[in-house]
Amino acid sequence: MNSRWRPYLLGIPGLAIITFPFLWLRLVPDFDKHTVTVVWAPWHGLQFFSDLSPVFLVAFLIWLGVEANRRFGWDEMLTQNRTWQQAGHTWNHYWAWGTMPLVLSGSFFLSSSSLSLLTNVGIYMLLALGLNITVGMTGLLVLGYAGFYGFGAYVFALSQQNLPYFPWWLAAPLAFVLGGGAGYLLGLPCLRLRGDYLAIVTLGFAEAFREMMRNLDIAGSDRGIILHDNVMFRGVGEANRGQMGYLFTALILFLAVFLLQRLYHSPIGRAWIAIRENEVAAASVGVPVVQMKLLAFSLSAAIAAVAGVLYGAKDGFVSPAMCEFQQSIMVLAMVILGGLGNSYGALLGAALLYLVPEYLKLIPSMIQGHPFLGAIIPPFLRDALQHLSDYRLLLFGAVMVLMMLYRPQGLLGSSRRKTEMLHT
Amino acid sequence: MSSSTTLTEILIDGISRGAVYALVALGYTMVYGVLGMINFAHGEVFMIGMFACIYAMGIFSTAWGDHVFLNLGLGIIVAMIFSAAYGYANERIAYRRLRKAHVLAPLTSAIGISTFLQYFIFLTVSKDTVNFPRYYSDILTNNRLHWGAVDVTYLQLTILGLTLVIMAALFFLINCTRLGIALRATAQDQLMASLVGIPVNKIIAFTFILGSALAAIAGVMVSMYDNVLVFDAGYRVGLKAFTAAILGGIGNVPGAVLGALILGLTEALTTLQFGSEWNDVTTFGLLMLVLLLRPRGLLGERVADKV
């Protein structure tokens, strides 16, 4: 018993000590002598913890949920604990076809800010699906995914701006091909050697591409490109731009899910999984490892490019900020949260990580207006909720670490997958 | 001003930049060599060292604020201790459980910790830049050494000197001491090393601690050099440092330093020729070039193949 608790007994005070100066002390610069002194500022640290109090509350609820799960086994119900052989024909098909009319009809009765929100979610879902191919199915870490996203967006914007007779419907396939090509070229040197390099090379590509777009005037430099006519979605009957954007995104998303599911349940998908599990064993069984990796990477780059086209068409605006590292991390977190290797997991992760912060921003105003909630929720919680969006990225990081430690298979992954991931 | 003077100055700037990257790259390369893992949180440990030094100097300034070198030296030592503690905490919390897992797990965990630490400092210390107290850095930055065509500040000399000394010490450690043998053994095969009696957990923890301490020194040097500290300083430097480590050959100590110097020089020369807005593009181009032509890095990589 003693040795089990020893890490915590030593660790928690240790953590308290190393975070002590940042939380409880404040720097006071002296401008005349150019020195600095330090003052004791406990209010600061207390503010930090009180702002995070809703998080602790939610964490407690999650812990309760996990315990309940152990009792009721919801986890096993939702996740597939079957082998890949058995999982061939599943209910998922019917789910997809069933929800399609519901989703598409939403374009008629949802308000345009909801449409805009959902279109954004749809684009992130597409990104998550694409990243899932490399990170989830093939086990390659890609850190600069947003670079391909921006690449597709700029292909669209530049083609619309500079090629006068370029038909808009050609932009998406063009971005698909060019994005795939870029992925192929980028992957070629890295995938032949150490897959770890892919992470840094893609990151470098995203940064370099972003810098190039910022430097060149024809790419609009930092202002980005604003397409005045938004040619992609204009003039198709009565529907306005928001509805068309939503419809297109939904259609492309369904297409992508369908195609990817078919791909995953084919020899190619099985090859990817084999590479993920054990590269050397896969090679010795005859899987063309490098070619499969390249295929995965090009395909995922191509999908990111298409997502970029959708974004550019939706708003008529592209900017270098699309390629930022933060975007890549967000998509990576979505895939991890939902489940590595699980298409529906990627969709769920995207929806959660995009919508939850948006809802959190709405909560303070909702509580204030509401008579009942406004009374029972104490003011410090209300203040905390107001400030919570500042802590968003902090929580992001914590969630990523905790997910990898305790649930690396993601929300929709099976416990079998957890075993696979933690014990290669 | 003749252009050859400018060229010399640019070369010196490049070398000092490179020396800073080198100190951080050493940490990356050591961890990768032993664990086969890119420690994304290394940049954040660098950044925390910067801030810890300032806090320490602030606390000590009440006692002996007037003694520049004493305060600075103590600040560096405290920064090293803090960074080492954070490095160790990272290892224990985020990486240890995932050591035998699929390579993706510790990598994403590292990214998570990196984001967490960045925003922790963002929220608790300052959203903005913090200035380094110039009282302590003025002696090094305002005094210059003129030697023929060369005109450097004492700080640049210190950085370069430190890098070389540390590189030599590290090389000596890894190749000529028993501890170094233990390190190399752990890098080659953890299971066998533990069977032979090497305390693998302790060795890995030591790697992290050593790398983090070096990063802390780099952090203090950089904050004196740039005069400002900001929460995302780690990200930028980390990316460049890891690129440098790859350039020189990952897992290879002299390689990391060489790669970093070349990277620094490339950046400085890009500023001279094309303008500093193209820095990232040329850095990336250099990386791709090396990967295409000499994929094992300039001095060859030293990682055991994981079969």
Place this chain on the structure above:
Amino acid sequence: MVDPAGTSDIDRNVRKFCLLSSLAILAVIGISLTGCQKSQDSQAATIKIGMAGAQTGSDGQIGLSMLNGSKIAIDEWNAKGGVLGKKIETIALDDEGKPDKAVTVAQTLVDDGVVAVIGHFNSGCTIPASRRYNDAKILEISPGSTNPQYTEQGFPYAFRICGRDDQQGPVAATYMHDKLKLNKIAILHNKTAYGEGLATIVKNTFEKLGGTVVMFQGIGENERDFRANISVMKGSGAEGFFWGGMYSQGGPLCIQLRQAGLNIPFVSDDGCFDPSFINTVGNTPDVYLSFGKDYHGIPAAETFMAKYRATYNQEEGSYSVYGYDAANALLTAMAQAQTTDADKVAAVMKSQPFDTILGKIEFDSKGDVKGSNYVMWTIKDGKLQVLPDGA
């Protein structure tokens, strides 16, 4: 204990269906709640004004202080009974200083049924967002976006109360050429729409005045080591230096310049006009910034500043006054026009002068303020002080 793996497939599928459909229904309810909530109060008993700007992120402090200034004005109007007989309701949204978020924010405000928008702060955000507002015929007045492109787009409902970079730039360039008597300058910028735009204008003006720009380079936003650039500057023989960008890089740049022994005049823009810049740079001589008129000493400004400090418990930011003035101008025009219809309000705004803390202002046909407001400031005794004319 329930053992789901042991039950039959059908039973399991039924339970899965129940669970998933309940989740789906919750999701649909959740989404439609956000969808419908906006249309609930279409029968407006209040007048909704949107406030958009950076509240978090690297420009969060300045953006927030700008919005706080506007809030003070709106509270004052509400205390007097609101405008057009109705109370003013503000919807403040954060665009984090990012252009893509700004567009989303714009869409949300449009759907919320705002009649006018005060915002955004960053030029890179205002420009794309303005198209949304224009399409929806919503009047927008920006207290802090200085990039000329914003009003050059030809939108009838776009206004700004600060100056434009093509007014600010020439002031700085003329000062450098005429007063500081510089013939060769080096320019660095931070590659943003604001920084690079301003730097280009300064370059063009300076060259038109007969000077030469010997160096024109951009710096990435995380870069803090400028030594290479400074070495190139030394080699180019520059007599003066202009920085187009924000204080977080301007500060270290100035220090490194002096440390390298380059004691040439350091000139910069309103992005460096912030107490943090002075804290970093200290009492360095030969530092000049361009900014709007000095409002210290004007009684209305002093009242405003006192009120700001009392309400928010902190110093006002450099753009708080502009936020206040923007809100006041907007509401005055609305009251004058007796309507919230954007066309009529815009017509009123362009037709008469308004009283603001910064003096009487008039909007021209593009939505800019007539006449340039920009003067040069310098650091004296640890504070920014306006240079008197002729200095």
